[in-house]
Amino acid sequence: MVDKIPILKMGKFLLLSIQVDMHDQLAMDLQEDLTHQIVLHRSKGVLIDISSLDIVDSFIGRMLSHIAHVSRILDAKIIVVGMQPAVAITLVELGLSLDGIATALNVEKGMRRLEQMVEDDLSLELESGEDRDFSAEAGD
Amino acid sequence: MGKTEIFPLKQETDIVIVRQRVRKAAEAVRLGLVSQTKIVTAASEIARNALIYGGGGECVIEETTKDGRGAVRLVISDQGEGIANLDRAMVDGYTSGSGMGLGLGGAKRLVDQFAIESQPGQGTRIELWKWR
Numbered sequence: 672m673v674d675k676i677p678i679l680k681m682g683k684f685l686l687l688s689i690q691v692d693m694h695d696q697l698a699m700d701l702q703e704d705l706t707h708q709i710v711l712h713r714s715k716g717v718l719i720d721i722s723s724l725d726i727v728d729s730f731i732g733r734m735l736s737h738i739a740h741v742s743r744i745l746d747a748k749i750i751v752v753g754m755q756p757a758v759a760i761t762l763v764e765l766g767l768s769l770d771g772i773a774t775a776l777n778v779e780k781g782m783r784r785l786e787q788m789v790e791d792d793l794s795l796e797l798e799s800g801e802d803r804d805f806s807a808e809a810g811d
Numbered sequence: 812m813g814k815t816e817i818f819p820l821k822q823e824t825d826i827v828i829v830r831q832r833v834r835k836a837a838e839a840v841r842l843g844l845v846s847q848t849k850i851v852t853a854a855s856e857i858a859r860n861a862l863i864y865g866g867g868g869e870c871v872i873e874e875t876t877k878d879g880r881g882a883v884r885l886v887i888s889d890q891g892e893g894i895a896n897l898d899r900a901m902v903d904g905y906t907s908g909s910g911m912g913l914g915l916g917g918a919k920r921l922v923d924q925f926a927i928e929s930q931p932g933q934g935t936r937i938e939l940w941k942w943r
């Protein structure tokens with residue numbers, strides 16, 4: 672069995688493809704490795720490709736939630752791409768809502784979505800910056 | 812006639828094997844892709860429970876029929892501590908560990924027939940059916 676999930680750098684984003692049956696140790700290592708890579712490359716976003724997974728159970732769901740949570744703290748966006756339709760249907764019935772985790776059909780679309788999310792974030796920062804200037808003026 | 816196999820659940824890699832064998836059985840009785848995915852997911856949840864909470868156990872996979880339709884029957888059992896409060900354990904979100912508390916309730920929703928027997932101190936036995 673595979674003992675490590677490779678994390679690829681793609682421009683300003685990271686890409687990881689989950690292509691194997693996850694087990695505890697692999698999931699733990701992946702979370703640690705990803706945290707390290709986000710910091711190292713100052714990544715603004717992570718694409719998680721699950722197109723090879725023929726099921727997602729609550730164990731993998733929890734792992735994805737953890738990864739999303741950690742990424743958020745490190746100010747990186749994450750997007751899950753390539754979920755098979757049968758997997759998506761099953762997830763709903765299992766009761767697993769990947770709340771707050773964006774999804775896209777494939778890596779290409781996911782990339783575009785990530786770019787957008789990062790851009791939106793930047794313009795939000797700019798806007799709130801302007802707000803502060805404005806209120807400072809108003810106070811004068 | 813139907814084929815029956817027994818697999819141990821002693822370590823995490825056994826869960827992976829059980830998932831693969833349940834998939835094979837579901838294909839063999841010609842369940843549709845969504846049904847296959849549901850029974851494999853349910854098996855994964857219950858097998859993990861047997862390993863983590865039941866201290867390990869086994870999984871029986873049977874290719875059979877239900878009212879003339881192709882069916883997969885799974886019996887996952889352990890001789891662990893059992894579940895003292897079954898009603899509570901079945902509730903979505905309840906976990907005594909660090910899970911999401913979706914395994915039991917979710918597995919029940921994903922299959923066509925679900926039966927659970929558990930006695931404190933004597934272990935847990937769960938039977939799951941999915942048919943065409």
Ligand SMILES: Nc1ncnc2c1ncn2[C@@H]1O[C@H](COP(=O)(O)OP(=O)(O)O)[C@@H](O)[C@H]1O
Pocket residue numbers: 856860861864865889891892893894900901905906907908909910911912913914915916935
């Ligand atoms: N085989 C088992 N033996 C003992 N207790 C179990 C077993 N399966 C489930 N349980 C109990 O039921 C609870 C709910 O299980 P589940 O719905 O799968 O959620 P989770 O695995 O996330 O805790 C578990 O936290 C555990 O307390």
Ligand SMILES: [Mg+2]
Pocket residue numbers: 856859860910912913914915
């Ligand atoms: Mg569980």
